[in-house]
Amino acid sequence: MTELDEHGGWPALLTALLDRQDLTAAQARAAMATILTGDATPAQLIAFVVALRAKGETPEEISGLLDAVLAAATIVPLSDELRSQAIDLVGTGGDRSHSINVSTTAALVVAGAGVPVCKHGARAASSKCGAADVLEALGVALELPPEGVVRCVEEAGIGFCLAPVYHPAFRFAGPSRREIGIPTVFNLLGPMANPGRVRRQLIGVANPQVAERMLASLRIHGSVKAWVVHGQGIDELTTTGESTVLALEDDHVRSFTVDPVELGLAPAILDELEGGEPHENAAVVRRVLGGEHGAHRNIVVLNAGAALVVADRVTTLAEGIELAEESIDSGAATIALDRLIAVSQAALAAQGTTGS
Template structure:
């Protein structure tokens, strides 16, 4: 994919929050800002709508080969890497995981096994005690810069409902701190404000945010996560928020989504 940073925005799932697909929506915003995104994900196992589910509801053909994914990154700035297609052994775990309906080691393994070897990552985890160990593992795997985050209210992404725990990896060093969105000018919201539903409903929320029709807490949550993904090296969240806002307001993020849908449909024909 050339020498530009390759970014993944991914959560472990298993947070039980029933929020809409914040990281997937944020991935389009990051790509709209001109960065290359390799979004790794799966169908929902402990939730109604995983990344693959909401993308399929948006019209994306999610089962891409490695070559097709690379083409998408070059052409539209984003690809989706469907975990079972790239890690065949994990396929056999989907049904047992659904039957357990609980968090398993696969929730943790998934975000650590990006097939495109993303150099920069925003990973959300369901347990605050995981942020630091996972950041250290990413460093050992050669990831250049990453935020591993646990959100207020237990979200596996940055939340605008309260203070977030963040472990920052940069060049092998990990530092952990708290991030309060209020300090960035984002108003507090309730967890109910971030609720999603079935994949079709979540797809409408994603489309609404990217098209500028949905503002308020849902947009703010996406902006905060996109800002983090955009500032894994600089830690300049304020500038990240500005860039993320421009990505949506200029129509660039929506353009990435529409281009991605069109390109993957071409592969499916």
């Protein structure tokens, strides 16, 4: 008897969801474990994620699903010290804004400020250029084993975990997700399932209604500090208007808004933030890290500043923005990128030598 059978199988779980009954964490975990071992049919998978979304995922359900995702993942063995200090900057995607790679650029700025970053991401799904696409265009080696990512974090201050490498079981859900073409709970789980098990997160959500549930699940899974943010329809803190923040700090949750104008950042329109193909976005990253002023820099330092607060490097967002600008203008952020390129390529070469 499988774990799912112990809970009545798919008919019992789907009936409960259709009756708008919440699942227990154990039921949700059993369902996801079945999906991630390839033992769910496409019809069962689609029925489950659509019924779950229609009802609305609870923190307990998300926590159970996340348990199964993490159990199936390949782990990046960061030291306990690094795991407690390191941060991930990531978004759920799905905002259709086609903006530049804000989180990825901000992550490099944060690394330049001396905060270890273990970033988790993938190639573009609904946009032209995802985190992996722009990093690859910049020359970063992506498909590194766990020891390669650890080496990058330790030697460059930033490492990148390519989602398909560290969550290979997600491949069982990929075709069905693409066929239905709507955001599902998988969009929430990816940003929370960092392979390095980092305990600090800046997560952008395209749908602000999921923020509270995500933060509650992060809390259950040991996050010490996290911000879940949403800005005028995009999964970042934005400079196009006010953003909303739900923050986990000292085991307490608080909500507040961020007005970029009050922080001395010029307001932008969404068109100014639009990105392009990977080579175009890579050029934007280089220009921002090189000190170019304008709308791209402003949204990057806003998000990097927030991450520096979450990392406990500063206490206020204004201080975080100032430190982010210093990371750029001193050249430290560019150095972080160049080190990531060099160390990742060296790790890839070492992997090839080991495998020969």
